[in-house]
Amino acid sequence: MTALDLPVPAEPASTQPIGLCLDCGYALRGLPTPRCPECGRGFDPLDPATMNMGRELSPLAKWVLGPIRWEVNWLSWGALAFALWSARQPGEELARSGGWLILVGLAALWLAWPFVRVIAARKYRWPHSLLMQGQKLRVAVGLCFLLVAAAVHYSLPMKAAVKFSRPAMQKMASDLLASGQAYADDQWVGVYRARRIKVVPGGGVRFTVEEQNRAYKSGFTYLPKVDPKKVGWRNKSYRYVGDGWWAWREEG
Numbered sequence: 001m002t003a004l005d006l007p008v009p010a011e012p013a014s015t016q017p018i019g020l021c022l023d024c025g026y027a028l029r030g031l032p033t034p035r036c037p038e039c040g041r042g043f044d045p046l047d048p049a050t051m052n053m054g055r056e057l058s059p060l061a062k063w064v065l066g067p068i069r070w071e072v073n074w075l076s077w078g079a080l081a082f083a084l085w086s087a088r089q090p091g092e093e094l095a096r097s098g099g100w101l102i103l104v105g106l107a108a109l110w111l112a113w114p115f116v117r118v119i120a121a122r123k124y125r126w127p128h129s130l131l132m133q134g135q136k137l138r139v140a141v142g143l144c145f146l147l148v149a150a151a152v153h154y155s156l157p158m159k160a161a162v163k164f165s166r167p168a169m170q171k172m173a174s175d176l177l178a179s180g181q182a183y184a185d186d187q188w189v190g191v192y193r194a195r196r197i198k199v200v201p202g203g204g205v206r207f208t209v210e211e212q213n214r215a216y217k218s219g220f221t222y223l224p225k226v227d228p229k230k231v232g233w234r235n236k237s238y239r240y241v242g243d244g245w246w247a248w249r250e251e252g
C-alpha cells in the first residue's frame with residue numbers, strides 16, 4: 001500500500017473553532033498542537049476554562065475588544081506631547097483655532113471605549129475578566145486628553161514655557177541692549193527658537209518665534225518701561241506674560 005492509497009479522512013476538519021485564544025482572540029481550530037499560532041498561548045482542547053468560549057469576533061469587534069494596539073497607544077501619547085509642545089507658542093493657535101476641541105473629541109473616544117467594550121462583550125458573550133484588561137489605561141488616556149485640552153484652552157503650556165524660558169530670554173535681551181547693536185543672531189532662548197531679534201524703540205527687544213505659517217506670526221517683545229496696567233493698547237494680539245514681556249501675534 002502506497003501513501004496515495006491511504007484513506008481520505010471520513011469527515012472534513014470542522015470549521016467551527018473549539019474556542020478562542022484567551023490572550024488574543026484567535027479562533028482555535030485545526031491546530032496540530034494546543035498552542036495559539038498568533039501569540040503562543042497554550043490551551044487544553046478538553047478544558048473550556050483554558051479558552052475563551054465566546055463567539056468569534058468580527059474584525060471591528062476584534063479591534064474594539066482586543067488589547068490596546070501599541071500603535072494606538074503611542075500615537076495617543078505622541079499626539080498629547082505634540083499638543084503640549086505646540087501650545088507653548090506665543091501665537092496660541094491651538095487655543096484660538098479650536099484645535100483643542102480635537103483633543104476633547106479624542107478624550108471622548110477613549111472614555112467611551114470601555115462602555116463600547118461592555119456592550120460588545122455582552123453581544124459576543126466574552127468573559128468579564130478579559131473585558132477588564134486595559135480598561136484603566138483607556139480611562140487614564142482619556143483623562144489625559146481632557147486635561148491637556150483644558151491646559152491648551154487656558155494657555156497653560158505657554159505660561160509654563162515662558163516661565164521656564166524667561167531667564168534665557170532676559171539674558172538675551174539684556175546682552176543685546178548692553179551691546180549697542182540693533183540686531184542679534186537667531187538663537188534658542190529656553191524652548192523658543194528666536195528669529196529676527198531686534199531692538200525696538202523705548203529700550204525694548206522683540207523677536208519672532210513662529211513665521212513659517214503664512215496665516216500669522218508670533219513672538220515676544222520685551223518692554224520693561226511699559227506698565228501693563230496703564231497700557232492703552234489692550235490689543236487682542238498683545239498679551240502680557242510678566243516681567244516686562246509680551247506675547248504678540250500678527251495675522252496675515
Ligand SMILES: [Zn+2]
Pocket residue numbers: 021022023024025026036037038039040041
Ligand atoms: Zn493567542
